Amino acid sequence: MPLIETTALGMRYDGKVTALADLTLDIEAGVVGLVGVNGAGKTTLIKLALGLLTPTSGRIRVLGLDPIADGEQVRAKVGYMPEHDCLPPDMIAAEFVTHMARVSGLPAAAARERASETLRHVGLYEERYRRIGGYSTGMKQRVKLAQALVHDPELLLLDEPTNGLDPAGRRAMLDLVHRIGTEFGISVVVCSHLLGEIERICTSLVAIDAGTLLRSATLSSMTEHNDLLVVEIDEGAERLAAALTAGGLDVRRENRVLTVRFGEEDGAVYDLIRDAVADLDLCLHRLERQRHQVADLFRDRPAEEVSHV
Template structure:
């Protein structure tokens, strides 16, 4: 289904390798203009030019693609060697403190003070983000209850399990009510129920519309389940951008059918509704549904033409397909 990647918001890597712009209706959450970052003599990010305004942005890429470097640069940990980056319109070079006030960051690696209780730790972090002492304490309790650590909030962080530490990291990232939440591999090391819980929390926060979320993960399923936009990085470059919502919407209109009966008349009837068809072998048929045609209409035509539909399947590109294509199209394979 080559058409699946030809939507307006999907950028083919071969066509525009490093310049993508998402449709926006407000100031961009993140805007990169020719951003390059050089670390230890190696160019880790190369001439990135992107602009994102979505609620949830997925950052994908193989190991060493530059995902974490991009996050660290947005946080002001690394300085750009060329170009610029803006978060909510603020320049990361000159307004790093202002940006950090707006950001909540959940790092990939362990980040806790083992001999502090969870509530003290979250309170400390909230106060450092600028909350007054009492408000910070209140928010620390709330954040811990929200992520599901309410009962364990007076336990020392050193005694927490890996899953609990992940949740504590999430709690410290949201305690001060950030406008942009950056999650770096949030489901790392979590068992399936804990992963589900984390994904549910991310979705809830997304749906609360109080914040934008950047989710950096190598688990495509996590990104697929939570994100609206996806950016795929490879070797420090943007190799693909897609709006998953649009992808899903467009891909829903692709059908694969297996018929039994008078296929000629069925085809004529379907095409008269404006659908495109591509007959295959053994009574198989691929359909691209017209805008106003629903799947129910196809069933109705089949009933009217006395044609049996022996198999109907939606065929849509999964994020994995998109990811693999992006990887292949840049330099011939993974």
């Protein structure tokens, strides 16, 4: 059963602004990256999955449930970490996470125990009795993650979990999310516009743009090799490009980096490049087959005629 299943899902705000348009997709279990530029419709999809919005058209199912008709059951099985700061500054973290556990239906004693355990998992056990208002941005993000985890959900929805963090904080947060997905056995959907970071931790990706689906696939298939070789040399790129072109190869040059097109059967291309580099007495830094990048999906997209959020 898919984590999230949509069929011709559409969402328009005030009948004017299109957030999602005829979106049909299945999000399977694992650590899934929901990627797209700001305004692509990622947050809208999460809000629809939580039953916070009613779709304009089509349908959405979360763990086989209707988020509107079965909202209480969905929220009992799903944890949500919002993008923006929404924490009460005067509460201590332990009290807040315990309160969120009680809201999720846990008895008082179990809620306190789960809150302490969850704050330990996110690295805030020693700081759990401090007021949230005195926390750093990274600590606040961890509190938001803890309240989403405290009721042991089947699915975790994280909206821009690295928002506002410095590079070290982003790495730590992504490592924590990866551990939750691999060691805790909880499926995670990570919503982000930072493609390079998300690729580090996800097993699959769903890429959307302007409310429409670009591609949904495993990460390995999205970043598979293409039919280009990358050749990087210290100097003499123009001479090498001329030599390879004279040898019958399709070559493109950008500064000191050459890209050479080849087919699966063209094993001799490697030998031609090697020999040309040696003959010209050049310093070879890199010779490798180029991989597709997730960012390639978003390049050269046509401008939309309507506004999107």
